[in-house]
Amino acid sequence: MEASPSSDRDLVLRVRGIAKTFPGTRALDGVSLDMRRGEIHALIGTNGSGKSTLIKILAGIYAPDAGGEIAVNGTPLGPGALTPAKAKEVGLHFVHQVPAVFPMLSVTENIAIGRGFLTGPSGRIRWAEQRARTARILERFHIHGTPDMPAGLLGPADRTLVVIARALQDLDGAHGGVLILDEPTASLPGPEVDRLLDTLRKYADQGQAILYVTHRLDEVLRATQRVTALRDGRNVGTVATAGMDQSKLVSLMLGHAVDRERRQDAYVPTDDPPVLAARSLAGGAVAGASFEVGRHEVLGIAGLIGSGAADVQRLLYGTLPMTSGEVVLDGRPFRPEGPRAAIAAGVAYLPPDRAHEAEFPALSLRANLTAGRMERYFRGQRLRHDAERSDARVLIKRFFIRASSTEQTQSTLSGGNQQKAILARCLRDQPKLLLLDEPTQGVDVHARIEIHKLLREAAQGNTAVLVVSSDFEELASLCDRVVAMVRGRIVGEVKPPSLDSHRLTELAHFAAESA
Amino acid sequence: MTRTTSSAALALLQRYFLLLLFAAVVVGFSIKLPDSFATVLNFRNIVGNQAVLAILSLSAIIPLVGGQFDLSVGSTLGLTSIATASLLSRFSAPLWVAVLAGPALGATIGWLNGLLIARLGLNSLITTLAVATVIVGFISWYTEGVSILTGIPTALTDMGSNLWLGLPRPLYLLGAVALLVWYLLDHTPYGRYLQAVGSNPNAARLVGLDVGRITVLSFVISGSITGFAGVLQVARDGGANPQTGGSIALPVLAVAFLGVTSIHPGRFNVPGTLLAVFFLATTVSGLSLVGVDNWVESAFNGAALLTAVALSTLVGRRRAGA
Numbered sequence: 127m128e129a130s131p132s133s134d135r136d137l138v139l140r141v142r143g144i145a146k147t148f149p150g151t152r153a154l155d156g157v158s159l160d161m162r163r164g165e166i167h168a169l170i171g172t173n174g175s176g177k178s179t180l181i182k183i184l185a186g187i188y189a190p191d192a193g194g195e196i197a198v199n200g201t202p203l204g205p206g207a208l209t210p211a212k213a214k215e216v217g218l219h220f221v222h223q224v225p226a227v228f229p230m231l232s233v234t235e236n237i238a239i240g241r242g243f244l245t246g247p248s249g250r251i252r253w254a255e256q257r258a259r260t261a262r263i264l265e266r267f268h269i270h271g272t273p274d275m276p277a278g279l280l281g282p283a284d285r286t287l288v289v290i291a292r293a294l295q296d297l298d299g300a301h302g303g304v305l306i307l308d309e310p311t312a313s314l315p316g317p318e319v320d321r322l323l324d325t326l327r328k329y330a331d332q333g334q335a336i337l338y339v340t341h342r343l344d345e346v347l348r349a350t351q352r353v354t355a356l357r358d359g360r361n362v363g364t365v366a367t368a369g370m371d372q373s374k375l376v377s378l379m380l381g382h383a384v385d386r387e388r389r390q391d392a393y394v395p396t397d398d399p400p401v402l403a404a405r406s407l408a409g410g411a412v413a414g415a416s417f418e419v420g421r422h423e424v425l426g427i428a429g430l431i432g433s434g435a436a437d438v439q440r441l442l443y444g445t446l447p448m449t450s451g452e453v454v455l456d457g458r459p460f461r462p463e464g465p466r467a468a469i470a471a472g473v474a475y476l477p478p479d480r481a482h483e484a485e486f487p488a489l490s491l492r493a494n495l496t497a498g499r500m501e502r503y504f505r506g507q508r509l510r511h512d513a514e515r516s517d518a519r520v521l522i523k524r525f526f527i528r529a530s531s532t533e534q535t536q537s538t539l540s541g542g543n544q545q546k547a548i549l550a551r552c553l554r555d556q557p558k559l560l561l562l563d564e565p566t567q568g569v570d571v572h573a574r575i576e577i578h579k580l581l582r583e584a585a586q587g588n589t590a591v592l593v594v595s596s597d598f599e600e601l602a603s604l605c606d607r608v609v610a611m612v613r614g615r616i617v618g619e620v621k622p623p624s625l626d627s628h629r630l631t632e633l634a635h636f637a638a639e640s641a
Numbered sequence: 642m643t644r645t646t647s648s649a650a651l652a653l654l655q656r657y658f659l660l661l662l663f664a665a666v667v668v669g670f671s672i673k674l675p676d677s678f679a680t681v682l683n684f685r686n687i688v689g690n691q692a693v694l695a696i697l698s699l700s701a702i703i704p705l706v707g708g709q710f711d712l713s714v715g716s717t718l719g720l721t722s723i724a725t726a727s728l729l730s731r732f733s734a735p736l737w738v739a740v741l742a743g744p745a746l747g748a749t750i751g752w753l754n755g756l757l758i759a760r761l762g763l764n765s766l767i768t769t770l771a772v773a774t775v776i777v778g779f780i781s782w783y784t785e786g787v788s789i790l791t792g793i794p795t796a797l798t799d800m801g802s803n804l805w806l807g808l809p810r811p812l813y814l815l816g817a818v819a820l821l822v823w824y825l826l827d828h829t830p831y832g833r834y835l836q837a838v839g840s841n842p843n844a845a846r847l848v849g850l851d852v853g854r855i856t857v858l859s860f861v862i863s864g865s866i867t868g869f870a871g872v873l874q875v876a877r878d879g880g881a882n883p884q885t886g887g888s889i890a891l892p893v894l895a896v897a898f899l900g901v902t903s904i905h906p907g908r909f910n911v912p913g914t915l916l917a918v919f920f921l922a923t924t925v926s927g928l929s930l931v932g933v934d935n936w937v938e939s940a941f942n943g944a945a946l947l948t949a950v951a952l953s954t955l956v957g958r959r960r961a962g963a
Contacts, residue, residue, distance in 0.1 A: 445847070469849040483847055486840035488907065497837050498848030500830030508828045551848070 136162045137200070138335045139218075139304045144194035146179050146359075151570075153179040154190070155359040161304050166326060166336045168346040168367070170379050171356035172599065172627075177339055180356065181308060185220050186210040199302065217303020219293035223312050227285045229278025233269075234260040236277045237292050267291040268325045282314050283322040294334070305329070306337045311345060312431045323349040341430055341596075343375045343635045355379050376631050396421050399457060401590035402442075402559050407451035410437035413614030414451070419559065424581065424591040426605035428598055428630040434614035435594040436478065439561040442592070443475040444468045456558050469498075472558035476548055476565055478594075484548045487537035491529050492518040494536045494547050495554070517554075525550040526576050542573025549577060553584050560584060562593040566600060578604050598630040610634045652906075659903035659913070663920040670927035677930045685809050687922050689802070692811030693718070693870050693877065695918040697889065698896040699822045700866035702909040705897055706826060707859045708839035709758055709765040712890045713750065713773035714867050719886035720776050721747050721871025723784060726881035730792035740797070743875075744868035750776070751864020755857030773890070780883050790880040801876030811873060818866060823911040825862070835859055836908070895946035896921065902952045921945055 139161035146154040154176045161167055171177045182188045184196070186209040196203045198216040213220075228236055234253075237260055238244075243251045244259065260273040269287045271280050277288060290305060307326075311319045323345060330336055338350055346353055347367060354364040355378045363378055370378075400418035407415045411434035419425045429435030440446035442453065444462030453460045455471055462468035468475070477483035486494050495518045496503070503514045518532040525546045529539055536544060545566070552560060565581070566574040581604060585591050595601050601608050602625050610618045610633035618633045671679035697714050704711045721743040728734040728742055750772065757768045800810050826832035837845045838855050846852050875881050899921070900914035901907065925938045 443847075465847050466849045466851065475847060477847060482841070483843045486837055486844055488840050489836060493833065493836070496833075497844070498834075498850055500833045504830050508824075509830070509833070 136164075138163055138198065138302070139337075140195070140197040141180075141184075142195040144180070144183060144196065145191040146176075146183060146188060147191055153359050154183070156194075157356065157359070157361045159354055159361065159364070161335045161337060163335055164330050164333045165352060166330050166338050166350045168350040168353040169337055169339045169356070170341075170343065170346060170353060170375070172379060172597070172631075174358075174597070175356040175379075176359040177356055178308075179359075181220070181306060181339060183208070184213065184218055184306065186213040198304070218306060219290075219303060220306045220308065221286060221289050221293065221310060223309045225286045225289040225310075227277045227280075227288060230276060232274050233264070233271050233277050233280070233288060234273040236288055237263055237295060240292060241295060263291050263295050267294075268328055281318060281321075283318040283325070286310050286314075286322060287325060290329075304335045304337055306339070308339045309341065309431075310338075311340065311342060319345065341635070343372060343379075346370075346375060347372070353378075357381055372632065372635075376628055376635075380628055380631065395423075400454075401456055402460075402592065403454045404438075404442075405452045407438065407441060407448065407453060408614075409441045409448040409450075410434065410446045411614050412437045412441060415611065415614065415616050417609055417616060419590045419592050421588075421590060422585050423607065424585050424593065424605045426601035426608035427592070427594045427611050428596075428601055428608050428634045429594065429611035430596060430634055433611045433634070435611045436563055437614075438611070439475060439563050439592070439594055442468070442559070442561055443473060473561065474552040474555075474557035474559070475561040476552050476563065478563035478567065480544060480548060480568070485536050485544060487535075489536055490533045491522070491527070491536055491539065491547055492532040495521050495532075495551050497551060499555070521550040521554060525553075525580060540570070540573075542569040542576075545569050546573065546577065546580075549580060553580070553589065556587060557589055560589050560591045562591065562595075564595055564597070565593060566595075566597070574600075598627040598634070601630060602627045655902070655906050656904055659899070659916050659920060663916060663923065666920065666924050666927065670923075670930070674927070674930050678927055683926065683930075685804075687919070687926050688812050689809040689877070691918055691922040692809070692815045693874050694889065694892060694896070694922070695815050695915060696818050696870040696873065697867060697893050698900070698914050698918055699818055699911060700863045700870065701893045702897050702900065702911075702914055703822065703826070703835070703863040703866075704765070704856075704859045706832075706839050706909050707835045707856055708842065709856060709859070710894075711751075711754065711769050711860065711863060712766060713754060713769040713776065714863075714893055715886035715889035716773040716776035716780070717747050717750050717864060717867045717886070718871050718874060718889065719780055719881075719883065720750070721868040722874040722878075722881040722885055723780055723789065723883065725872050725875045726789040726793060727783075729794065729797070729875075730789050730880075733792070736794055736796060740872050742868075743872035744865040747868020747871065748861050748865035751860035751862070751867075752857065754864070755860030758860070759853040759856035777887070784883040786883055788880055788882045793875060793879050797872075797876045798879045799876075801873065801878070811877065814869075814873060818869070819911055819915060822866070826909075826911065831855070831858070891946065892921070892942050895942050895949060899945055899949035902949055917949075 137160060139159070141157065141159040144154055144157045145152070157176065157180060169177055179188065183190050189206050192205050194205065196208060198218065201216065203212065203216070228239065234257055238256060244256050246252050257273040264271055264273065267287055267290065269284050269291060271284055277285065280288060294305065311322060314322065326336055327349065340346060347370065350367045352364060353367050353370065353375070355362050357379065362381065365378070398421045400420050402419040405416050411432060413434065415434070415438060417425065427435040427438060437446055441448050442462070444464040444467055448461060455473070460471055462471065462473070481487065486497060492515060496514055500509065503510045515532050522529060522532065527543050527546045527550065529543060536547065539547065549565070566577055569577065581591055593601065593604060605625070607619065607621050608625060608630060609616045610620070610630060612634065620629050620633065677683065697718060701711055701714050724746050725739045725743045728739040729736070754769055754772055757763050758765045803810055805813060826835070834845070834850050834855050837848070837850060838852050842852050874885060896914060896917045897909060899917035901909055902913070903916055904910055904913040921942065925941055928937050928941070929935070
């Protein structure tokens with residue numbers, strides 16, 4: 127660590143030896159971090175490295191384990207002392223990936239919300255003053271907009287800046303505290319990213335300390351002075367960005383350790399025609415992607431949020447319209463009108479957001495396993511509940527689901543078991559093609575290994591698997607072959623033996639410039 | 642595993658809590674009022690008077706299972722009873738036409754509600770409230786506020802008031818509707834799909850269900866059952882009153898949500914709904930026989946609705962493990 131005593135006056139945030147233990151896992155293990163006035167400091171790390179746990183501790187959402195130390199502007203805050211209200215009071219301001227903007231309200235109202243309006247004696251809002259004040263704020267924060275326009279008409283970068291201005295407006299030029307931005311550019315188009323980074327640079331020049339959390343390493347190189355990497359809950363280095371390049375950043379983030387589980391057995395392509403062949407597939411964020419998935423193959427698509435990888439799945443499942451391109455599934459042209467058509471053609475889909483898109487939380491595990499497939503139990507004008515239950519029991523066993531009975535309410539299962547139940551529903555009818563988006567999100571290590579095993583078995587059976595994940599270590603361990611997607615296009619392909627998370631991270635993070 | 646045993650006991654208590662309360666109310670009033678409450682006549686009165694409310698409640702739980710409210714049950718009841726009575730009285734239609742017209746008209750209104758809600762994506766509370774208001778206006782234009790009292794054949798009114806095997810005939814009709822709704826919800830694929838839609842419409846779509854069609858159908862089925870209740874109302878009253886159904890939507894909701902708390906806690910279910918109807922009616926009957934004023938019925942129904950919603954929300958949270 128490079129903490130020089132001379133810079134103590136400029137030290138706005140000091141984090142020392144912070145740990146956080148959850149039942150069964152140690153999410154953070156002695157993390158330290160210093161932030162100085164006027165610096166943009168990047169925080170990087172793969173999924174599960176502990177970035178979001180650290181942010182939630184700073185935001186006062188999680189209390190850290192006893193023993194660490196957090197100090198803002200020299201004031202120490204013991205464990206438990208940092209609440210969301212306290213974080214705001216001492217000057218830790220957070221802006222999340224999807225900025226909290228009210229699109230129907232004016233820019234003036236958006237900036238006043240959460241801070242309070244200027245009111246007259248009768249309680250009325252003093253609109254003229256409020257507008258004048260907003261105009262000054264817009265100028266100070268370099269926001270391209272007017273006080274009266276609805277915030278929905280602002281450009282994407284300006285929306286983020288409005289949220290920043292809402293948080294920082296009271297500082298009146300004297301930038302204090304720390305602005306913490308959590309993946310602010312994940313869904314911004316290229317030119318908007320440039321504008322946001324330029325503007326952040328101006329804030330920093332005025333003395334604002336900015337902690338910039340991102341997956342996009344090119345932005346780290348362009349906009350930050352120092353970078354801290356977390357790996358497995360530990361701080362693995364804080365370095366000056368100036369001496370870094372792309373591959374040094376990846377090495378810092380991933381270390382030199384080999385992936386924990388890596389595929390050893392090479393996939394042998396069969397002579398059979400591919401199960402799925404997509405040519406110039408386009409629609410949503412996908413801008414002309416061509417790829418094939420062979421029989422018994424697990425193909426991965428590595429892509430960051432907004433890369434289009436997730437939309438490939440939606441196009442193939444019929445929830446997003448294809449604008450152009452051709453798809454052949456098992457020898458037949460395939461262009462699903464909707465999920466029903468996709469299912470009828472032999473496609474199954476495991477969506478990324480289990481709670482909102484995949485499960486029926488209030489219904490039983492049995493109902494979740496058999497959802498959408500009830501006709502087969504309707505014989506002699508009634509439902510054969512026994513047959514349904516016995517099918518459910520078979521699936522519970524085959525997919526290693528741990529539950530007290532078939533009747534246990536779905537939402538009371540653990541995350542891993544919920545996910546295995548959804549996977550069981552996807553695989554029970556031996557689909558020709560299984561689409562998976564973030565298949566082990568919110569799942570513990572053990573369940574993750576089991577899910578990978580089940581997916582390998584399915585592929586050895588008769589199901590071709592197409593998996594999208596932002597966890598590249600997972601892709602490296604699970605897939606026979608991985609293509610990387612950047613801005614809707616496939617920019618590279620990796621096969622064993624060169625298939626590892628380093629290679630995928632480089633492709634998905636950096637091909638952006640070359641594409 | 643004492644925790645499992647005690648939580649199993651708790652679950653059992655939860656299932657039958659309302660039944661126990663019902664039994665306590667019956668026993669309590671029977672001891673206090675052996676001559677007025679605990680009589681065959683009072684029992685027949687309660688059953689006969691509550692048959693329509695019970696059928697309406699069963700009708701209302703169908704869209705509720707699918708996650709949609711129907712506030713137009715009351716005005717649909719009014720409209721279908723006016724239509725049935727009017728066909729018989731003003732147009733001298735054959736009885737079978739008038740009896741079928743009720744469910745057919747109810748189904749049409751349900752179809753309209755369903756289209757507005759499922760295809761246009763409108764909020765079900767607002768939509769059915771608006772449709773109900775339009776219907777009320779239509780009824781008062783058509784009837785000019787006057788009841789239809791003549792020309793109802795005795796074949797129909799007998800259904801409403803006579804006994805079969807010592808029990809009021811409407812009770813048999815209620816039994817038939819209850820069987821039908823129970824079969825639909827628990828023993829057909831459609832019932833299970835409706836539950837899935839009610840639990841998570843996004844996931845239902847992604848497992849290949851036609852959420853729109855399932856939702857529309859729930860309103861059509863519910864509307865036709867409400868229409869049937871409209872015919873029964875004519876049979877009970879020997880005519881049709883333009884005020885009928887005006888204030889019945891809230892008691893129906895009270896019953897439906899109270900039903901969620903028992904027998905199959907956490908979901909709308911037929912036995913729970915029936916239990917809720919007769920618990921409320923018996924309590925109100927007992928209270929009025931004790932000499933409590935009329936306003937009690939409304940206050941009691943309101944309090945029961947509040948208690949039921951609070952209980953079922955808490956039960957839901959407990960079941961979700963939160």
